[in-house]
Amino acid sequence: MLVPAKIILDHAFANSYAVGAFNVNNMEQVQAIIDAAAQTQSPVIIQVSRGALEYSRMTYLRNLIQAAAEEHPEIPVAMHLDHGNGLEVVKTAIDLGFTSVMIDGSLDETAKKPNTFEQNLAVTQAVLKYARPFGVTVEAELGTLGGIEDGVGSGHINVTDPDEAIEFIAKAPVDSLAIAIGTSHGAYKFSGECKLAYDVLEEIHSRLPEQPIVMHGSSSVPQELIAEINKYGGQMPNARGVDIEALQKAIPHGVAKINVDTDGRLAVTAAIRKVLVEHPEEFDPRKYLGAARDALTEVIALRMQQFGAAGNAPKINQIGLTEAKELYS
Ligand code: G3H
Numbered sequence: 001m002l003v004p005a006k007i008i009l010d011h012a013f014a015n016s017y018a019v020g021a022f023n024v025n026n027m028e029q030v031q032a033i034i035d036a037a038a039q040t041q042s043p044v045i046i047q048v049s050r051g052a053l054e055y056s057r058m059t060y061l062r063n064l065i066q067a068a069a070e071e072h073p074e075i076p077v078a079m080h081l082d083h084g085n086g087l088e089v090v091k092t093a094i095d096l097g098f099t100s101v102m103i104d105g106s107l108d109e110t111a112k113k114p115n116t117f118e119q120n121l122a123v124t125q126a127v128l129k130y131a132r133p134f135g136v137t138v139e140a141e142l143g144t145l146g147g148i149e150d151g152v153g154s155g156h157i158n159v160t161d162p163d164e165a166i167e168f169i170a171k172a173p174v175d176s177l178a179i180a181i182g183t184s185h186g187a188y189k190f191s192g193e194c195k196l197a198y199d200v201l202e203e204i205h206s207r208l209p210e211q212p213i214v215m216h217g218s219s220s221v222p223q224e225l226i227a228e229i230n231k232y233g234g235q236m237p238n239a240r241g242v243d244i245e246a247l248q249k250a251i252p253h254g255v256a257k258i259n260v261d262t263d264g265r266l267a268v269t270a271a272i273r274k275v276l277v278e279h280p281e282e283f284d285p286r287k288y289l290g291a292a293r294d295a296l297t298e299v300i301a302l303r304m305q306q307f308g309a310a311g312n313a314p315k316i317n318q319i320g321l322t323e324a325k326e327l328y329s
């Protein structure tokens with residue numbers, strides 16, 4: 001059933017596990033995610049970036065995610081806008097029936113620099129004011145992602161400041177807060193070892209003990225998938241993700257949502273490359289997209305288990321947006 005993310009987040013937070021939030025761009029990805037959730041009995045957040053919204057011409061992914069939720073009414077599914085950058089796209093998502101939105105006010109994309117705290121706060125407050133009457137869950141981001149050791153545009157200056165987090169939540173009480181502790185989007189996260197700023201996470205959690213926290217940029221970039229991609233003609237040298245153990249270590253410190261996109265892209269790419277190289281005569285898309293769907297289901301089911309979400313779907317009291325409005329009144 002389609003539910004607001006808040007009921008999943010609150011359950012995950014209270015029970016010390018994290019819900020996986022997986023990005024989608026097409027039908028096979030949506031199916032793989034719901035299949036993995038059904039197999040493992042996990043609640044799930046299916047998320048759509050602005051790019052994915054445009055790629056899918058606005059309504060297609062919404063309809064696919066609704067179909068997934070209808071196919072498995074026993075699974076709590078939140079339909080989430082990933083990295084919304086202003087009120088307009090949030091309004092579009094809510095009009096489309098999204099049950100959860102992220103307002104990422106951390107970056108001024110036009111100027112390609114971080115927004116000020118005040119700019120981020122103002123846009124987040126505007127989104128909260130708009131979304132609350134719909135019962136829609138709101139995630140915000142404070143700090144900017146980037147490898148701690150990566151140099152330009154990253155480093156300690158972008159790691160979330162705990163003092164700012166406290167002030168931000170007091171003034172914009174969002175349902176979940178994405179913080180930056182050294183992860184980054186994509187397949188090249190660390191040039192050396194995986195290092196995260198646990199001290200920052202721990203301080204934020206200890207000072208905001210009721211606040212569900214979100215980790216972005218949390219793909220693990222499995223080396224066997226990289227090897228498979230490179231074996232079948234790809235070129236992804238030095239790809240490196242966040243160790244699963246590093247994510248698991250973060251979960252007891254309030255991390256209730258973990259975002260994974262890249263691992264899914266890698267699974268899909270590896271499977272398609274393999275089919276096309278091993279069967280050059282093949283031209284039926286179902287053969288390689290079906291293989292991609294199977295490979296993706298496996299990766300996602302594994303993440304659901306690793307994040308502790310498996311088995312929790314039946315324990316969640318499912319409610320829709322109408323009832324969720326009461327949670328905010
Ligand atoms: O936040 C980044 C996600 O991986 C979505 O990426 O904007 O290329 O769809 P995208």
Ligand code: 13P
Pocket residue numbers: 023082083184185186187215216217218219220259260261262263
């Ligand atoms: P990855 O690139 O590590 O999968 O991160 C995805 C993400 O944070 C989506 O918002």
Ligand code: ZN
Pocket residue numbers: 083185216217259
């Ligand atoms: Zn992200």
